[in-house]
Amino acid sequence: MKKLLQIILIFVSVLIFSQKQEIIKERGNLSNPKGNIYKSLEVIDQRADQNIGELPFGDNKEMREIIFPATVGDFLGKWYADSNHKGGKYEMVLVLKHLKTYLGETDGKETEGDIEFSAQAFMKEGDQYKFIYKKDTVYSFKSRNISDVMMKNIPVVFAMFLKKTYTVKPRENAVSLDALTDYEGYVRNNSAAYKNDQLKDGVYLSHEAFMNQTPEHGKYILEKNANGSVTKAVKEENGKKNRISAREMYGYVENGKPYKQTYSGFQELNKNDRGFYLISNWGYLVPARNSSLFISVGGATNGGVYGGLAVGLVGLFEKSMRQSRMRREDKFPVYIDPLTGEYDFSEEYEQ
Structure with missing residues (x-):
């Protein structure tokens, strides 16, 4: 009798515990419509905090813990395999750095919520890894049913990240x-742009070329307009002129000083212990037409996960942009991500 009672108590405890959990589910698929080169997806879970968060559900707003149905590696690996039946030659490795949910303020009947997400992707070939892509941001939501919306969009965040990797060519340098x-520390410690005190003069067509300090071959002369802004770079060789327009450049280095191409033209790059940065803000770096981000997500379509429910995804950059509009003339250090070359507006956002 005592043993039976213990079994019943354990069963009830498990049942109660399970009722206080909300399980993340697949949404759509992770197929690559252009053809897949990755035969499998492996996950390296580096999250310091494995707890994703708790959200209120139901009419009684019961707090439930957000969990994966198994490990995050099993969940994403199976989802990927189910979506890509014809595997490729290489393995993809997703390094998950951070995944957290937070509730914000309630305005009327709508509540704000955030999904913090950080991950990196690599192509694995043998025992070597080549960097593909990185995302480190915050997606924000506002809804009457904030918990349901955030739950539905956790898998969408992973889907958007993975689908982005399909469009990015892996780096040549293997580790x-x-x-x-x-990996970010590794890049900082091993990239010529960080290690060398003197940068090489010349024209750079990509962030990777700048980091490796490999400017375009030959001596290019920078041509400038009356305002002193670079309009093109010209190289004369064997009686022929080769021209690179300003819009084709990632940046250039002149007399050891680097300049980066931006929406507002070339801006001077500075460097400190944290890395390379511009003194600027969102309004000077990003076109106004990108001021809002609405992504269609939901049921599977021939193109993949997108299509169906329209949900507004507003990231850390978008939050910062709203602040920048109120003080367009204010400028702050905007760092260049060493892995992707994208802008990091977190310093401005914290002001």
């Missing part, structure tokens, strides 16, 4: 597994 523990 060992040890470098994935802190």
Whole structure:
């Protein structure tokens, strides 16, 4: 009798515990419509805090813990395999750095909520890894049913990230597994742009070229307009002129000083212990037409996960942009992400 009572108590405890959990589910698929080169997806879970968060559900607003149905690696690996039946030659490795949900303020009948997300993707070939892409941001939502909306969009965040990797060519430089523990630190310690005190003069067509300090071959002369702004770079060789327009450049280095192409033209790059940065803000760096981000997500279509429910996804950059509109003339250090070359507006956002 005592043993039976213990079994019943354990069963009830498990039932109560399960009722206080909300399980993340697949949404749509992760197929690559242009053809897949990755035969499988492996996840390295580096989250310091494995708890995703708790959200209120139902009419009684019961707090439930957000969980994956198994490990995050099993969940994403199975979802990927189910979506890509014809595997490719290589393996993709997703390094999950951070995944958290937070509730914000309630305005009327709508409540704000955030999904903090940070991950990196690599192509694995043998025992070597090539960097593909990184995302480190905050997606914000506002809805009457904020918990349901955030639950539905957690898998969408992963889907958007993975689908982005399909469009990015892996870096040429391969690293060992040890470098994935802190790949950003590895890049900082091994990139010529960070290590060298003197930068090479010349024209750079990509962020990777700038980081490796490999300008375009030959001596290019920078041509400028009356305002001193670079309009093109010209190289004369064997009686022929080769021209690179300003819009084709990632940036250039002149007399050891780097300049980066932006929406508002070339801006001077500075460097400190944290890395390279511009003194600017969102309004000077991003076109106004990108001021809002609405992504259609939901049921599976021939193109993949998108299509169906329209949900507004507003990231950390979008939050910062709203602040920038109120003080367009204010400028702050905007760092250049060493892995992707994208802008990091977090310093402005914290003001």
